[in-house]
Every structure is written in structure tokens, then in C-alpha cells.
Amino acid sequence: MFFSIIIPLYNRPQEIKELLQTLTAQTYTQFEVLVIEDGSVNDAKNVVATFANRLDIRYFAKPNEGQGFARNYGFGKAKGDYFIVFDSDCLIPENYLETVRNYLYEHPLDAFGGPDGAHTSFTAVQKAISYSMTSPFTTGGIRGNKKGIGQFHPRSFNMGISREVWEKTGGYIITRLGEDIEFSIRIHKMGFKIGLIPKAIVYHKRRTNFISFYKQLHFxxxxxxxxxxxxxxxxxxxxxxxxxxxxxxxxxxxxxxxxxxxxxxxxxxxxxxxxxxxxxxxxxxxxxxxxxxxxxxxxxxxxxxxxxxxxxxxxxxxxxxx
Incomplete structure (x- = not known):
């Protein structure tokens, strides 16, 4: 089973460096990484180049169209059986791909997602923000919770699809303002099997201060x-x-x-x-x-x-x- 990891990027070279560093430690190594630079002014080309000897990695620069269409661009270039998308502000545990591979062998899925949490290195504010975004007292338990309210919709900070899903859906049809939820709902409606992989966790930094967090949640x-x-x-x-x-x-x-x-x-x-x-x-x-x-x-x-x-x-x- 070969995975293609697609990461859209916009003016965040330091974030992608930290994310790529975590990918070098994966216990399962049958994967490639595609970094899609979406019209950045402060690009990460040189950062990505430093990982050329440690990862099967490719870098693409394109005009700015938004993260949804940047992911589609990556899907079109990917070689894998499954495509996994991460946000650039995520850190990936070393056993993530092994966990996903083992789960898919036992429980075949067309699309999947996993929960997010706070890494021990996060600041107190980041941990508080992570809590607010995963607590049953604020989100109804609908994010990354198998027993949560409503149908499970993978989110694009931690989401995987099969090649067949990409070929039959055409990927994202909007590039922002809920593009991942729209995509997940459409996958459901086309009859594909979607599931949560409970142990496929990523550490999601989200915003680092309350002002930017407010703007993000208003959006x-x-x-x-x-x-x-x-x-x-x-x-x-x-x-x-x-x-x-x-x-x-x-x-x-x-x-x-x-x-x-x-x-x-x-x-x-x-x-x-x-x-x-x-x-x-x-x-x-x-x-x-x-x-x-x-x-x-x-x-x-x-x-x-x-x-x-x-x-x-x-x-x-x-x-x-x-």
C-alpha cells in the first residue's frame, strides 16, 4: 500500500519544516510527499530541498487559488493508492502511517479521517485552543469522535481518500469556506465507505493567539x-x-x-x-x-x-x- 501525502502551503515555510521533520520519522516508509505552494510570496522551496535525501518528496509552485484547488493539483500529480492531506500546521506521530495501513487492511475504507490533539510541546494557549476544538462541551463531539453527534465527516487537516474517490468525485469543487466538509458530504452521497481511524491522530497547532483564533472561528x-x-x-x-x-x-x-x-x-x-x-x-x-x-x-x-x-x-x- 503506497500513500501520497499532499500538503497545500501558503507563506508558511517554518511550519512545513516542522511537519516534514515528523514525516522523516515514520515507521512505515512506503509513501511520497507532495508540497503544493499556492502562490506564496514567502515560499518554502529551499526548505523542502533540504529534505530531498530523507523523503521521497516533490515540490510544486502554482498561482494562488486556495487550499481546496491546491489539494486537487496534488491529487493530479500523486502516485499513491491512497492520498492523505494534512494542514501545514500539523505534526505527525511516527506511527501514523503504520496505524492507517494496518487499519485499512482490516477495515477497508474509501475515505477516512482521524482525530487531532495537542502535542506536549504546544504552548498553554495552543493546548487551550485544541481543547476548545475537541471538547464535547463546545463542538457537540462531532470532530474526530466515533460516538459523536451526526455523520462523521473527515476534515482536511487529517483526511485520506482512495485513488478511486479522487477519480470519481473530481476532488474539491470549492476552494475555501467549508471545502473539506462539502467534499466529505459528497463522498458520502456517492456511496463510498467513510470511517474514522481512532488512533490515526495528528497534533494540530491551529492558531497561536486568541485574536487569530477568533478570526478563524468566525470564518x-x-x-x-x-x-x-x-x-x-x-x-x-x-x-x-x-x-x-x-x-x-x-x-x-x-x-x-x-x-x-x-x-x-x-x-x-x-x-x-x-x-x-x-x-x-x-x-x-x-x-x-x-x-x-x-x-x-x-x-x-x-x-x-x-x-x-x-x-x-x-x-x-x-x-x-x-
Missing amino acids: FGRARINIYKFFPGELKLVHFFPAVFTLGVFMTIILNFAYPPLGKLFDIFFAVYILLIFFHSLIQNKSVKVALLSIIASVIQLTAYGLGFMQDMWKRVIINKK
Whole structure:
């Protein structure tokens, strides 16, 4: 079984260096790496060249079209039986490919994904952000969780497809704003077998500060409405939770001034919710600092997503502005 690893890249030479370093340590070595430079100004050509003697690696530079179409470009150049896509801000455990190979032999799949987590080298903020993006108290357990809510949709930070899937789907049809979810849904609808490989974990750095994290999650909220425009039936109740939470925050502030008795009830609800996040993160991360930062990250995750979701729900659904 031969794997082609496709990594789209845009102005992140340091990130790709760290990712490629982890790939040199893979225990299963039947793979190639394709780095697709998507119109970067600060390119990674020289960085990639330093790995030429340690990896079966190829570098391609193309005009900027976005990460979805950059992945398609890589698919078109790939030699593997399976294509695996990673984001450039991921670190890959040394047994990742071996884990995937063994799982696919026992449980054949056409497409697959795996969970993400926080590496021990991550900063406290990165660990808090990782917690907020994987916690059942913020995402409904729908990311990388076999027992989660809803159909499993592999995400492009850790996603694999067979050559047949690429040939029959044509890959990504949009290049941003939920392109990986749209692709996953389309794979499902074409009848391919998709599954989660629970032990195929990657360490996903995501954003390194709360400001950039807010911007990213606001974008994700908008992306969910973009997916709705393609597949209306894929908008589930769980996707409204961040918007409900955000409205609840504003309502709590208003009620504390306008009608304090009711405002206090809302205060109690949010206090209990925050304590749940704190203690769950504390148990998981074994750090008071990370647990406290997890509260901030979780509130940002929900409100940023909720605001982006409501913004495009109003613009693109309610008033139907293109």
C-alpha cells in the first residue's frame, strides 16, 4: 500500500519544516510527499530541498487559488493508492502511517479521517485552543469522535481518500469556506465507505493567539452556512448551539441590568457551564493554567462561530444575498 501525502502551503515555510521533520520519522516508509505552494510570496522551496535525501518528496509552485484547488493539483500529480492531506500546521506521530495501513487492511475504507490533539510541546494557549476544538462541551463531539453527534465527516487537516474517490468525485469543487466538509458530504452521497481511524491522530497547532483564533472561528461559522447552501439537509441542531450560546451571553448581560432576578438565573447557568469546561480541561490537560485558558478559548470558539454563523445566515439565507 503506497500513500501520497499532499500538503497545500501558503507563506508558511517554518511550519512545513516542522511537519516534514515528523514525516522523516515514520515507521512505515512506503509513501511520497507532495508540497503544493499556492502562490506564496514567502515560499518554502529551499526548505523542502533540504529534505530531498530523507523523503521521497516533490515540490510544486502554482498561482494562488486556495487550499481546496491546491489539494486537487496534488491529487493530479500523486502516485499513491491512497492520498492523505494534512494542514501545514500539523505534526505527525511516527506511527501514523503504520496505524492507517494496518487499519485499512482490516477495515477497508474509501475515505477516512482521524482525530487531532495537542502535542506536549504546544504552548498553554495552543493546548487551550485544541481543547476548545475537541471538547464535547463546545463542538457537540462531532470532530474526530466515533460516538459523536451526526455523520462523521473527515476534515482536511487529517483526511485520506482512495485513488478511486479522487477519480470519481473530481476532488474539491470549492476552494475555501467549508471545502473539506462539502467534499466529505459528497463522498458520502456517492456511496463510498467513510470511517474514522481512532488512533490515526495528528497534533494540530491551529492558531497561536486568541485574536487569530477568533478570526478563524468566525470564518468557520460562515462556512457552515456555505455548506447549507450546497446541502440544506446537513444543517443540524448542533450547528445552532454556538449561535444560541452567543445570544444567551448578550441576553444575560441585558437581563442583569433590565431584570436582575432573571439575569441571576442566567448567571448561574453560565457559571455551571464554565465550571464544567474548567474541570474537564483540568482532568484532560492536568494544568490549572491550561484549564483557565480553556474557558477563554471555549467562549471565543462559541461566540466567534456563532457570530459568523448568524452573519451569513442573515445575509445568505434570510435576505438571500449572494
